[in-house]
Amino acid sequence: MTTAPLSAPRPSPPQPEALDEARVRIRRIFDELAVGAGERDLTGEHPYELVQSLADAGFGKLRVPREFGGFDVDLPTLFELLAEAGQADSNVPQIWRGHFTTVEILRQETDTDVRAVWLRKASEGAVFGNAQSEPSAQVAGLASGDGWGSITTTVRRTDAGDRVVSGTKFYSTGSRFADYIRAAASDGEGGRTFVVIPARHPGVLHVDDWDGIGQRQTGSGTTIFTDVPVEEHGEVGRYRESLRGLDSFVQVVHLANLVGIARSVVAETIAVVRGRTRTSRHALTQDAAQDPDVLAVIGDLHVRARTAEALLAHAAARLEAAHASGSEDDFVDAYVETSTAQRGVIDAVLGAADRAFDAGGSSTVRSGIHLDRHWRNARTLASHNPVIYKPRVIGDYLVNANGPVSGYYAGRPGEDQS
Known part of the structure; x- marks a missing residue:
């Protein structure tokens, strides 16, 4: 230190x-x-x-x-x-x-x-x-x-x-x-x-x-x-007035980062598979790049990454639309959609970072392979703005029309109150 x-x-x-x-x-x-x-x-x-x-x-x-x-x-x-x-x-x-x-x-x-x-x-x-x-x-x-x-x-x-x-x-x-x-x-x-x-x-x-x-x-x-x-x-x-949509913005930055991690997981796991010289005695082939089970892992990682990308794009578009309209209702909607994306992206990316190890066996846990950093980094990012509260926030909005209130408004006056 x-x-x-x-x-x-x-x-x-x-x-x-x-x-x-x-x-x-x-x-x-x-x-x-x-x-x-x-x-x-x-x-x-x-x-x-x-x-x-x-x-x-x-x-x-x-x-x-x-x-x-x-x-x-x-x-x-x-x-x-x-x-x-x-x-x-x-x-x-x-x-x-x-x-x-x-x-x-x-x-x-x-x-x-x-x-x-x-x-x-x-x-x-x-x-x-x-x-x-x-x-x-x-x-x-x-x-x-x-x-x-x-x-x-x-x-x-x-x-x-x-x-x-x-x-x-x-x-x-x-x-x-x-x-x-x-x-x-x-x-x-x-x-x-x-x-x-x-x-x-x-x-x-x-x-x-x-x-x-x-x-x-x-x-x-x-x-x-x-x-x-x-x-x-x-x-x-x-x-x-300076803080509208800020709750959503700061969270979508993390979601973009998580999408980047998912893409890196896919690319680096593919590189690991291509570099392997053997698989397992239970495998259908000793050529890792032709092993159906290993290829299925890569396919699963790709699906998870694409899922995260789609959710990021959706949240970004809703927040952009809220800024274009300037409507407080649209900012509330953007918050709910960001919360929805947060839950889905975190599940997809943490799942990908964990599943990647199945494509390479015990050799992938070596520190020099660096795959472990993706789970650790994703887990750390996922711990910001705790996701455990988001399903309730979403449900309360959908069932009772109770929109979340921005935490950034706490203690902040409106301009006309100055």
Whole structure:
């Protein structure tokens, strides 16, 4: 475990101006990420340079509106590219989840100055990290009724009148790779606020202590803030209007990542089968590539991957439609359909990650084959936003028309209430 300040701010090279050019560069970096993903999982190496290369290739401005220099892709396009990233290395979509979440909030931000400042920075290559959860809520039993837990991180005024942030965060995914962090803090009045702070300030320390069974290179450990200044125009997503559809968005990012894992499971299991020199004494043939039972396993994996892809596409389309209409009812519908996809995708992908071992026998459990990382990573992703509650949420909506209420609305006023 290492504790270290983040490096000094880095210059951002020129961004690609055309989406087609960016796609080529982005996919080239995905290829590089795929080559070392298995080894990085074993060694614990973080893909710093490749994440920065993605930022330089325009990955972070995919959803930035054109008026601010972005590509303004629709949600289905974004989630498909995130699935491609997940196939290369499933740590990558999770590293970027905080960034794309911040961009989604900024797209709906009601403060025009805040919106313009940060979307332009994103289009210039700036990367946002996330710091919401705190260890104190679990350790001290301070969890609140809204599901977020208590916030002990504070914003205070210095003698000079500047606002600074101090506190400790956990699950601070992506912050280790970021230029700015969107951090949750106490507003001093019993509520929460989100502020943007510089990720590479000397007062930011990142502890590499994430001990999960999967997603080990996402930087999801502890981050400690000591009098870190709040950036100018640094209060983001103050009102509910900026947060519509956010519950669905953050979950669909995980679903895209799971789809990527399923695709990787299929591709890597095929490679294992093609490389086998024998099967089993009970097999109908000693040629693994001609063994009917082994081929049936590959077919099953393919079906599961296609199932996950279809559910992802459906959820992405419903969320895109909700944003197009702006109807709160459509956002509720998108939440329900995302919950439906969540249950189906998780079942399909975890099943594929488990079944893959049947295609290769005992040799597939060797660490050098790297198949185990897919189940561990999928299981870790599947544990976010617990799926056990989703069938009840879906059923209550279908039977009683009780729509789920966004957790992001808790403690947030509407703009007309300011």
